[in-house]
Amino acid sequence: MSAAEKNGTGVTAAAGFAAAGVVAGLKASGSADLAVVHNLGPLRSAAAVFTRNRVQAAPVVWSRGVVADGSVAAVVLNSGGANACTGPAGLQDATTMAARTADALDVEAGDVVVCSTGLIGTRLPMDRVVAGIEACSAALDPSGGAGAARAIMTTDSRPKESATTVTGPTGTWTVGGMAKGAGMLAPALATMLVVLTTDAVATPETLDRALRAATARTFDRADADGCMSTNDTVVLLASGASGVEVDARTLTEALTEVCADLAHQLVDDAEGAAHTIAITVAGAASEDDALEVGRAVARSNLFKCAVFGRDPNWGRVLAAVGTTSAAFEPDDLDVTFNGVMVCRGGQIGDDRSLVDLSGREVSLLIGLGAGEAEATIWTTDLTHDYVTENAEYST
Amino acid sequence: MSAAEKNGTGVTAAAGFAAAGVVAGLKASGSADLAVVHNLGPLRSAAAVFTRNRVQAAPVVWSRGVVADGSVAAVVLNSGGANACTGPAGLQDATTMAARTADALDVEAGDVVVCSTGLIGTRLPMDRVVAGIEACSAALDPSGGAGAARAIMTTDSRPKESATTVTGPTGTWTVGGMAKGAGMLAPALATMLVVLTTDAVATPETLDRALRAATARTFDRADADGCMSTNDTVVLLASGASGVEVDARTLTEALTEVCADLAHQLVDDAEGAAHTIAITVAGAASEDDALEVGRAVARSNLFKCAVFGRDPNWGRVLAAVGTTSAAFEPDDLDVTFNGVMVCRGGQIGDDRSLVDLSGREVSLLIGLGAGEAEATIWTTDLTHDYVTENAEYST
Numbered sequence: 001m002s003a004a005e006k007n008g009t010g011v012t013a014a015a016g017f018a019a020a021g022v023v024a025g026l027k028a029s030g031s032a033d034l035a036v037v038h039n040l041g042p043l044r045s046a047a048a049v050f051t052r053n054r055v056q057a058a059p060v061v062w063s064r065g066v067v068a069d070g071s072v073a074a075v076v077l078n079s080g081g082a083n084a085c086t087g088p089a090g091l092q093d094a095t096t097m098a099a100r101t102a103d104a105l106d107v108e109a110g111d112v113v114v115c116s117t118g119l120i121g122t123r124l125p126m127d128r129v130v131a132g133i134e135a136c137s138a139a140l141d142p143s144g145g146a147g148a149a150r151a152i153m154t155t156d157s158r159p160k161e162s163a164t165t166v167t168g169p170t171g172t173w174t175v176g177g178m179a180k181g182a183g184m185l186a187p188a189l190a191t192m193l194v195v196l197t198t199d200a201v202a203t204p205e206t207l208d209r210a211l212r213a214a215t216a217r218t219f220d221r222a223d224a225d226g227c228m229s230t231n232d233t234v235v236l237l238a239s240g241a242s243g244v245e246v247d248a249r250t251l252t253e254a255l256t257e258v259c260a261d262l263a264h265q266l267v268d269d270a271e272g273a274a275h276t277i278a279i280t281v282a283g284a285a286s287e288d289d290a291l292e293v294g295r296a297v298a299r300s301n302l303f304k305c306a307v308f309g310r311d312p313n314w315g316r317v318l319a320a321v322g323t324t325s326a327a328f329e330p331d332d333l334d335v336t337f338n339g340v341m342v343c344r345g346g347q348i349g350d351d352r353s354l355v356d357l358s359g360r361e362v363s364l365l366i367g368l369g370a371g372e373a374e375a376t377i378w379t380t381d382l383t384h385d386y387v388t389e390n391a392e393y394s395t
Numbered sequence: 396m397s398a399a400e401k402n403g404t405g406v407t408a409a410a411g412f413a414a415a416g417v418v419a420g421l422k423a424s425g426s427a428d429l430a431v432v433h434n435l436g437p438l439r440s441a442a443a444v445f446t447r448n449r450v451q452a453a454p455v456v457w458s459r460g461v462v463a464d465g466s467v468a469a470v471v472l473n474s475g476g477a478n479a480c481t482g483p484a485g486l487q488d489a490t491t492m493a494a495r496t497a498d499a500l501d502v503e504a505g506d507v508v509v510c511s512t513g514l515i516g517t518r519l520p521m522d523r524v525v526a527g528i529e530a531c532s533a534a535l536d537p538s539g540g541a542g543a544a545r546a547i548m549t550t551d552s553r554p555k556e557s558a559t560t561v562t563g564p565t566g567t568w569t570v571g572g573m574a575k576g577a578g579m580l581a582p583a584l585a586t587m588l589v590v591l592t593t594d595a596v597a598t599p600e601t602l603d604r605a606l607r608a609a610t611a612r613t614f615d616r617a618d619a620d621g622c623m624s625t626n627d628t629v630v631l632l633a634s635g636a637s638g639v640e641v642d643a644r645t646l647t648e649a650l651t652e653v654c655a656d657l658a659h660q661l662v663d664d665a666e667g668a669a670h671t672i673a674i675t676v677a678g679a680a681s682e683d684d685a686l687e688v689g690r691a692v693a694r695s696n697l698f699k700c701a702v703f704g705r706d707p708n709w710g711r712v713l714a715a716v717g718t719t720s721a722a723f724e725p726d727d728l729d730v731t732f733n734g735v736m737v738c739r740g741g742q743i744g745d746d747r748s749l750v751d752l753s754g755r756e757v758s759l760l761i762g763l764g765a766g767e768a769e770a771t772i773w774t775t776d777l778t779h780d781y782v783t784e785n786a787e788y789s790t
Contacts, residue, residue: 055717055725055741085713087726087742120710121743230714301696301777302785309786315515318480319625322450330450331482346450347482348516382696384779390697391704 008143010161013176016239021151024132026080032151043240046072051232057084070204104137181266272385285371289326294377304382332369403538405556408571411634416546419527421475438635441467446627452479465599499532576661613654667780680766684721689772699777727764
């Protein structure tokens with residue numbers, strides 16, 4: 001029986017973790033809105049990456065300090081309110097969430113990461129949050145991952161979980177995780193909260209290296225709407241329960257697999273999207289050039305509307321490429337939609353009517369003709385549903 | 396009788412110009428789609444600014460060369476096709492447009508600026524273009540500005556014209572102009588074609604200085620959808636017909652007035668917009684900081700959807716401000732929607748329900764608390780109509 005079968009899914013796929021999600025009453029809908037993930041040990045190694053937005057929510061300010069020493073015993077998360085732009089009172093609320101979770105689990109408040117998501121600029125109803133923390137801590141279970149994943153959803157239409165089990169020369173170990181996304185997905189982390197867990201034995205330094213490498217190639221390349229959140233947090237906890245020691249390279253591989261799966265789930269479920277678009281930039285002089293071009297195209301509203309309209313509008317692709325500082329000559333640019341090269345050498349290529357954009361998945365390949373580097377950015381189209389969801393979100 | 400009364404409107408408001416617009420058959424709609432503006436002299440001084448997009452349409456490549464010597468006799472413009480990404484054949488088409496216009500007006504081809512707008516990546520039907528140039532050249536009239544302004548429209552819902560007459564110590568002179576916009580309005584020029592004319596006496600160097608100063612504070616600060624076109628052109632012609640010499644400072648003032656009016660008309664008529672938003676960033680350490688912050692907010696799709704939904708969502712404003720490198724402390728940020736300071740010192744301010752966003756005009760004031768510099772960016776909201784227009788444009 002593998003760890004994944006013995007335990008739960010997502011954050012409880014790896015051994016040494018318990019989790020739960022409860023209804024604290026923070027959401028008007030009455031859905032689950034508070035989750036706790038508890039690292040049962042024996043190790044409590046951890047690492048995290050946070051939003052690069054300079055306006056940072058109180059939980060992010062608090063959690064940066066928690067993770068600094070590489071030790072985390074638990075993560076408490078709520079949906080229904082971001083606790084961002086709430087001033088000193090908001091920071092006090094985040095601190096209280098950590099302290100109450102620590103009390104319930106008999107750990108140190110300074111070892112509890114706090115994550116919040118929802119509307120910016122409103123205080124959390126702390127009486128409900130505190131009661132929720134107590135109920136959730138009492139409900140913790142080694143198979144509770146699925147419940148926790150549901151409780152962190154905002155405008156997500158479905159929970160996101162993933163896990164992979166690795167059998168190496170020294171034994172079997174697992175990486176698992178959960179994520180929430182939906183809006184503000186970009187550009188270096190989305191409005192995403194992600195908790196990753198592993199039962200491997202690893203130092204905080206190894207976790208940090210592996211986490212940064214894995215997120216740089218996965219979450220950092222998902223750009224649904226170009227808007228960067230104030231609350232993004234990706235935290236990785238290691239329990240060591242498998243007894244299997246791993247090095248950074250091996251851990252990075254497994255982590256990247258789980259993060260890529262979660263990142264795809266985030267883009268597939270981005271607010272109002274009708275198409276999931278993989279923009280691959282090839283023939284670039286450097287990976288940075290490829291990323292710059294991919295991001296520029298991913299942020300072109302005109303391109304994104306064209307895909308919604310099932311229109312392989314390569315002119316809008318070239319117009320976006322032309323705004324970058326990447327190395328290329330306009331006459332060397334190729335653009336291929338779903339296998340049809342509609343622009344060749346900067347000019348009209350194959351018949352655009354051959355392109356079928358009726359499916360959910362769209363593959364856009366841009367050839368710069370300037371080198372050998374390549375990178376892929378995932379994005380979505382711009383739709384009526386996106387406008388509707390984001391025009392009506394807080395009102 | 397003033398010059399503006401004696402002559403036409405827009406590009407024919409100043410003395411010494413004739414213009415016309417005709418139906419060449421380039422648009423499926425059968426509307427006017429080809430225009431010529433002829434400088435009757437005695438001067439033929441000129442200056443121009445072009446798109447900074449590295450993918451440049453054939454007419455832009457041609458016209459850069461024409462303007463280099465500071466002498467322009469005429470401008471020929473067509474809607475119904477951008478002649479962009481059309482390779483050497485497209486450049487030949489642009490050259491032919493200049494040559495045929497030159498023949499009809501008995502001037503040099505190397506003194507004819509060419510502007511095209513419409514779909515990227517399709518060749519122009521040159522037989523119709525050539526016939527249109529002949530018909531248009533025969534119809535030129537000192538009161539033909541309004542017809543020319545109609546002929547350059549694409550998805551514009553109305554023509555854009557402006558003019559101002561200045562009476563100074565040495566006499567009376569006029570600056571006029573026409574513009575087309577609608578989509579791809581950003582960030583340093585929009586998909587805009589603008590022809591400005593003056594009957595003042597000025598050297599090409601004076602025109603160039605004044606034009607760059609005026610566009611930097613007007614067209615460069617209109618950012619409807621963050622998409623930069625391959626065809627943007629703003630050209631200024633001086634006939635000298637008033638006999639009044641002007642210096643760069645005086646000319647800049649009058650030009651800025653006309654350009655600001657035209658830029659406002661462009662934003663007011665941007666594709667699918669329901670709100671015109673003036674984003675003023677004050678208390679900045681530098682004007683560059685103010686512009687960076689204003690542009691970041693103007694490009695936030697979440698912010699733009701919120702305005703469409705009449706929601707003074709200051710959290711999305713702060714999230715966008717936080718992505719910039721401008722000097723500020725998060726705790727010093729103020730956000731005021733239509734006079735109501737909904738965020739004060741980075742925290743919840745006055746009651747958001749006091750904000751009325753039901754009107755067309757929205758004023759957003761962002762205080763950085765970091766200095767004395769200030770700048771305003773004009774943008775629009777993100778609406779269902781924007782998505783519809785841009786999903787269906789080429790199909």
